[in-house]
Amino acid sequence: MFMRGVVLAVGCIALVSGCAEPPDEPPEFEGNVYVGRDAEVSLVATHEMIEAGGITEALYTTSFATRFQYQGDFGWWGSNGGYSADAVTGRMVSGDFNGDGRDDIAQLYKYGAFSSRVHVLLSTGTSFQYQGDFGWWGSNGGYSPDAVTGRMVSGDFNGDGSDDIALLYKYDPSWSRVHVLLAR
Ligand SMILES: [Ca+2]
Numbered sequence: 001m002f003m004r005g006v007v008l009a010v011g012c013i014a015l016v017s018g019c020a021e022p023p024d025e026p027p028e029f030e031g032n033v034y035v036g037r038d039a040e041v042s043l044v045a046t047h048e049m050i051e052a053g054g055i056t057e058a059l060y061t062t063s064f065a066t067r068f069q070y071q072g073d074f075g076w077w078g079s080n081g082g083y084s085a086d087a088v089t090g091r092m093v094s095g096d097f098n099g100d101g102r103d104d105i106a107q108l109y110k111y112g113a114f115s116s117r118v119h120v121l122l123s124t125g126t127s128f129q130y131q132g133d134f135g136w137w138g139s140n141g142g143y144s145p146d147a148v149t150g151r152m153v154s155g156d157f158n159g160d161g162s163d164d165i166a167l168l169y170k171y172d173p174s175w176s177r178v179h180v181l182l183a184r
């Protein structure tokens with residue numbers, strides 16, 4: 001009871017001393033602004049003051065991208081034989097699957113009607129590194145890759161910092177389930 005009384009008294013003093021009054025000047029901007037989870041946008045405050053209609057405002061410049069730069073025909077990864085692009089049509093997603101801040105690629109590769117594996121291409125920032133035919137997950141029987149074509153997405157569904165995969169699996173025209181592959 002004594003502690004509660006002290007807290008109430010401090011609160012009253014703060015109100016009497018004018019805590020509710022607006023500050024004379026707006027707080028000065030300092031530091032960085034973060035957009036999304038891993039994109040750091042450096043705001044360069046020029047403090048170039050412009051006046052319009054009697055209102056003075058600070059002018060800011062940003063470093064947002066406005067174009068794409070082609071990285072060459074060789075690409076960041078490829079296969080000259082043995083890897084069918086048709087086998088992953090509609091089952092290719094991007095996400096930061098190893099949580100290093102760079103988005104990667106995952107492809108559910110169809111080996112047969114009920115045989116598939118999730119191949120992963122980890123980004124180094126300048127190329128993709130194929131993580132092998134065995135992939136990060138797969139099924140040799142009972143799981144139809146065709147049942148999730150066009151219904152595969154990625155996101156950090158459990159909030160641990162690594163993106164995961166969700167697949168809406170069609171069992172029949174009126175029965176489906178969202179299957180989840182958590183990145184470990
Ligand atoms: Ca990554």
Ligand SMILES: [Ca+2]
Pocket residue numbers: 155156157158159160161162163164182183
């Ligand atoms: Ca996750």
